[in-house]
Amino acid sequence: MTLLAGCFTAAAQGSAEYDSDYYESYTDKVTGRVYFSQKYTNLILRAKNRADDLRYRPNTTLNFGVGATYGWFTLNLAYGFNFLNRGDGGKGKTRYLDLQSHIYTRKMSIDLFGQFYKGFYLYPEGTAMTGKGWYTRPDIRVRHMGVAAYYILDWDKLSMRAAMLQTEWQKKSAGSLLIGGEVYYGYTKADSALVPAMMEAMYNQRGVTKFRYFDIGPGIGYAYTYVHRENYFVMGGITGSFPINFQKDIRYGTPETKVTISPDVMYRIGLGYSDERKNFSVTWVNNTFQTRGESGRYRINTGNVRVNAAWRFDPGPKLKRKIKVFRSSN
Secondary structure: OOOOEEEEEEEEOOOOOOOOEEEEEOOEEEEEEEEEEEEEEOOOOOOOOOHEEEEEOOOOOOOEEEEEEOOOOEEEEEEEOOOOOOOEEHHHHEEEEOOOEEEEEEOOOEEEEEEEEEEEEEEOOOOEEEEEOOEEEEEEEEEEEEEEEEEEEEOOOHHHHHHHHOOOEEEEOOOEEEEEEEEEEEEEEEEOOOHHHHHHOOOOOOOOEEEEEEEEEEEEEEEEEEEEOEEEEEEEEEEEEOEEEEEEEEOOOEEEEEEEEEEEEEEEEEEEEEEOEEEEEEEEEEEEEEEEEOEEEEEEEEEEEEEEEEEEEEHHHHHHHHHHHOOOOO
């Protein structure tokens, strides 16, 4: 179980001029927030029939957090309190460090991933079991690192900060094409085969105890925010990359390598209410990473779901002097 989750975000973008008819920026104010969040990194072994996919999930915590943004700097701290996380003991224990950071500058969307997980269970309940209960694998380790960076072509009209960071206010509907690329590296390993013994005849991945990958390629996408009566918004964005994927499997102690093209998809959703002083929203970022080896196909889903309540206020003279180093120039 994670005890503390924190992140900081750099979000400056020079003196870029935007269209204030479409959105307003409040990076000269302090945006304070409280939130609930849950991060996850799921491991999926793909089958010919999607309904038969083996779905490993971590037993992660629901966290309560506080944070603030001023200028280009954001600091969020969260803790998985026990009263928020009762009744999951049957799913085993997960030890994890999740370093997701989703950075929104005026012209760029940048997602950083550093996932370090140990301990998973099979979903749904009863999978690979002769009766009720959860099949747990405390020995499975997942390491997944990468970056996805996209340029927002119509940045002067579309603010992704407004929906995802709460430091701006999107007043009119707008959309933009996104162009960029992604790169990932990682590995998954276990003390025994990833496919449970009682199910190994059903999966091409039988006998695999480890796979490692490197993935790099260009991507393209689109984001759009619909605004109703200036204050109510729904933002959706999706990007797809088409990378070259290098994978090495260890099956029955023998290495196998393969090079493929394995498309990846990322989507983000934000909805809520915003005005010049406050923002109440729900946000969700999900990255679906796919890799393929001689043994078969694998998928790693990484994401973060958050419920936010944020308020913007002018810092006092003393505080402003202390934090002026974080002041954004836009």
